[in-house]
Amino acid sequence: TQLLEQSPQFLSIQEGENLTVYCNSSSVFSSLQWYRQEPGEGPVLLVTVVTGGEVKKLKRLTFQFGDARKDSSLHITAAQPGDTGLYLCAGAYGNQFYFGTGTSLTVIP
Amino acid sequence: GAGVSQTPSNKVTEKGKYVELRCDPISGHTALYWYRQSLGQGPEFLIYFQGTGAADDSGLPNDRFFAVRPEGSVSTLKIQRTERGDSAVYLCASSLGGREYNEQFFGPGTRLTVL
Numbered sequence: 001t002q003l004l005e006q007s008p009q010f011l012s013i014q015e016g017e018n019l020t021v022y023c024n025s026s027s028v029f030s031s032l033q034w035y036r037q038e039p040g041e042g043p044v045l046l047v048t049v050v051t052g053g054e055v056k057k058l059k060r061l062t063f064q065f066g067d068a069r070k071d072s073s074l075h076i077t078a079a080q081p082g083d084t085g086l087y088l089c090a091g092a093y094g095n096q097f098y099f100g101t102g103t104s105l106t107v108i109p
Numbered sequence: 110g111a112g113v114s115q116t117p118s119n120k121v122t123e124k125g126k127y128v129e130l131r132c133d134p135i136s137g138h139t140a141l142y143w144y145r146q147s148l149g150q151g152p153e154f155l156i157y158f159q160g161t162g163a164a165d166d167s168g169l170p171n172d173r174f175f176a177v178r179p180e181g182s183v184s185t186l187k188i189q190r191t192e193r194g195d196s197a198v199y200l201c202a203s204s205l206g207g208r209e210y211n212e213q214f215f216g217p218g219t220r221l222t223v224l
Binding site for chain 1: 113142144149150151152153154157164165167168200202212213214215216217218
């Protein structure tokens with residue numbers, strides 16, 4: 001069961017462009033995490049957001065948790081080829097983490 | 110230090126066979142998770158261990174799937190009477206504790222193909 005829907009599913013952009021990935025749910029989560037996954041590897045944690053409305057920045061990446069803790073966004077400024085990968089959001093609910101459907105990003109040099 | 114390791118990296122089996130997938134978590138991590146990831150999808154929760162016990166196995170799809178962690182470290186995911194629909198990448202993750210804010214460290218996964 002995928003409680004979290006991500007959009008867009010695929011994104012191909014030129015180096016230097018900005019982009020936003022969305023993670024939406026009808027459920028409330030106590031925290032939300034963003035991961036990046038490369039082919040043949042497991043996901044790697046980028047950030048955890050906990051408080052509704054929280055904004056966190058990690059270099060060129062900005063993460064926001066919705067006020068109602070049901071949705072989140074990831075904004076990348078001036079994308080680089082090294083940003084290419086599968087971006088996953090995951091919501092914590094009890095003992096489980098529910099992962100989103102994923103956004104596959106390709107940054108073209 | 111070593112990260113989470115999973116063996117084998119690839120497993121090809123025939124429909125109806127039994128398979129075991131192994132996960133070696135990071136030393137000292139008490140929490141261990143198994144996930145299944147199908148092509149083009151996000152990981153799907155299967156089971157969560159805290160120490161030796163399965164704290165939450167509600168994600169196991171049916172009774173053909175079973176997982177153990179007898180000494181609170183290495184875990185084995187066991188699948189009986191495999192079906193073609195079981196084909197996926199099986200991911201293992203560990204974290205320091207079971208609290209949701211602890212970072213999960215993932216292994217590279219085992220790609221299971223059921224012919």
